[in-house]
Amino acid sequence: MAQFEEVSKQSILHPKPAGLVLHYGTAGFRSNSIHLDHIMFRMGLLAVLRSKKTKSTIGIMVTASHNPEEDNGVKLVDPMGEMLAATWESYATMLANAEQEELISALNEIIEKEGIDKSPEASVFVGKDTRSSSASLSQAVLDGVHALGGHSKDYGLVTTPQLHYMVCCKNTQGKYGDATVEGYYKKLCQAFTQLVGNASNRTDDQKHLCVDGANGIGALKLREMISHLNKGLQVTIFNDGSKGKLNHQCGADFVKVQQKTPTGIQVNPGDRCCSFDGDADRIVYYFTDSQQVFHLLDGDKIATLISTFLKELLIQAGLNLKIAVVQTAYANGSSTDYLENTMNVTVRCTKTGVKHLHHAALEFDVGVYFEANGHGTVLFSKAAEDKIQQLAQDSRIDDERKRAALMLQSTINVINQTVGDALSDMLLIEAILAIKGMTVEQWDRIYTDLPNRQLKVKVSDRRVIDTTDAERRAVSPAGLQEAIDQLVKTYRKARSFVRPSGTEDVVRVYAEADTQESADALAHEVSLAVY
Ligand code: NG1
Ligand code: ZN
Missing domain, CATH: 3.40.120.10 (Alpha-D-Glucose-1,6-Bisphosphate, subunit A, domain 3)
Structure with missing residues (x-):
């Protein structure tokens, strides 16, 4: 050249x-x-x-x-x-x-x-x-x-998901939307407005959400997006970048890992809050109850809310489409149990990293995928989209089916199918809560998380740890998995695994058990076994 x-x-x-x-x-x-x-x-x-x-x-x-x-x-x-x-x-x-x-x-x-x-x-x-x-x-x-x-x-x-969206719009010659930030807001906000049109008599309280913008791009872009929402959502933005430092003691990762409210946010008991991460491709929700106890609604709770909503709509619409939830080993055991045994939804477990989840979700008509840390979205197959489209335009069906088909159509438009997107996920979650008339406390009570703990262990070479079974079992070094199995046996409802991080020079240890003390102790003991 x-x-x-x-x-x-x-x-x-x-x-x-x-x-x-x-x-x-x-x-x-x-x-x-x-x-x-x-x-x-x-x-x-x-x-x-x-x-x-x-x-x-x-x-x-x-x-x-x-x-x-x-x-x-x-x-x-x-x-x-x-x-x-x-x-x-x-x-x-x-x-x-x-x-x-x-x-x-x-x-x-x-x-x-x-x-x-x-x-x-x-x-x-x-x-x-x-x-x-x-x-x-x-x-x-x-x-x-x-x-x-x-x-x-x-x-x-722009946020990371906005850039993914632009690329997709451009390469599909506008079929996915206009490759402009304005086009992105218009598409998502119009779909949100259509969805919440199905929620009767929303009060101002129900419309209100506190958002921690992690002092990053998400805060900036949320402010722009809100102006397209016609007061359909009332947002108070904290950590908007005007004072604090990016991701410092705030943001989705801090809230998920520390399991506490970020700094820079003033809220009352029961206020519905969410945090974005530094490029707005992750979101987690939380609230503090009247006893000042912090409650986290992470990617697993989000996946449960969204998949329940979609499954109900598919039934109402009379559409026989296969829905599944894709998780990783970090998904809380209670969420998997609830999805499989109460919701009767297919659950797949993949290796950590969204590309693995995305790939697995493509195998279903409707694939809901979320990492526990709040990165996720919903994928609709081309066939599923076509069926929903046809039904939404069918004049012979009754009102209930029609309403369900139209809501599915709006869900397709509000969700960013290219990648996990905090802004888009937030709109879908807010719409679902509004349509179901559900408070954040009621959402939290769908199932109770098993107490869990994540630890990082520094070792000289983290790559000596090799895993199998979607990273749930270690195959090397020899004896490590047997040691973990022995430790797990001494606790109730316990599970633990280790894997080398793909983004930091550490080994990650995860443990869950019936009490927080047990989860902490198990994580500690397993981390000693890693040395
Ligand atoms: P690693 O460092 O491989 O655990 C972390 C997250 C992933 C994913 C990537 C990319 C956890 C336990 N791991 O990966 O889920 O989000 O970063 O950002 O949260
Ligand atoms: Zn991110």
Whole structure:
């Protein structure tokens, strides 16, 4: 490519620190922002190749999600708005770690292996979060795209799911919606308004929600979205970025892991609250009761609420569609038990990481997937969407079926099927609670979580731990699983597993049991067995 000269020239302005090695992990590259300039430039290059290969627009999001403000990261978005294909993750790692003088040969290797035709135009959409490093890092991405002759569209400050949405809209020629932030708000808000039209006499109290924006992009974008809602939702935004630091003692990850209210939020007992994470692709709900006890409604409770709602609608609509919930090993045992034995819903367990859940959810007509940490969405198969569409337009059916079909149609429009989306999930949850006339306390009482504890253990090499059965059992090192089994036996209703983290240099330990003391003790004992 004549363009290679330009790449060589430009890459000198984005030099790789010699010897630095980073991996494209579960959530792309993540590190302290000072290490990432060359990675960003090179991901711009890679996105051009991916765009030529797929003859589609590719997305690049500059964010480190729930990590501290000092960190940053980058993720590529594939044509339908999904995560980057696994084979390309290894190209990303190879390109990122090529020393300066090996860069062109690394590009050539990818071009050859993938048989990339150089002639198609390349198009890349770029977005960034509110971190102070994001502006210059996203400029490095754009430099990479342009150096290799690609066209770019810079969406500036957007949430991760908004960027996924734009990519999908563009590559489906607008069938999924308009590839603009305005188009995103219009589609979601119109569907929300239609849904809550089914809720009779909502009081102002029921319309009110307290949102912790994690001092990030979610707060900014929520404020924009609210203006499209015609007062259908009354939101008080805390941690909107005007004072506090991004993700510091706030946000969905803090609330889930610490199991407590974030700082910077003033609420009364019973107030319905939710927290976004730093790029607004996760959401968890919570409230404090009159005894000042904190109650968390995590991804499992969200999946239960949504799947119950959808199952009821499918029955009312008389549609024979297969619905399933996809979880990971971190799902609370009570949620799995409730879904399987009370709701009679199919439950699948996959490895951690949304791409695994997303993939499994695609196997069903309606696949609801959520990680316990609040990352999730609902996928409708093409056949399911067509059936719902047809029924909603059928003039011969009775009112109850019609109403159910229309609600299913609005649910399809309110949910961002490309990826977990805090704004979109929030609208769907708020609509369901309104339609069911359900308080957050009633939602919480659907089932009672088993007390649980998550711990992190630092070891010299976390990769010596290898797992099977959707990460629920360790196959190496020898003897570890047997030791865990012995410990679990000494507690009631207990379960525990360990796995190496894909995003941090730690081993994660999870334990649940009949009491908090037992869950804490079991997690502690298992973490000692990991050493
Ligand atoms: P790791 O670090 O592999 O456990 C964490 C989350 C995942 C997922 C990724 C990507 C837990 C236990 N793990 O992965 O669910 O969200 O980060 O952000 O919450
Ligand atoms: Zn995130």
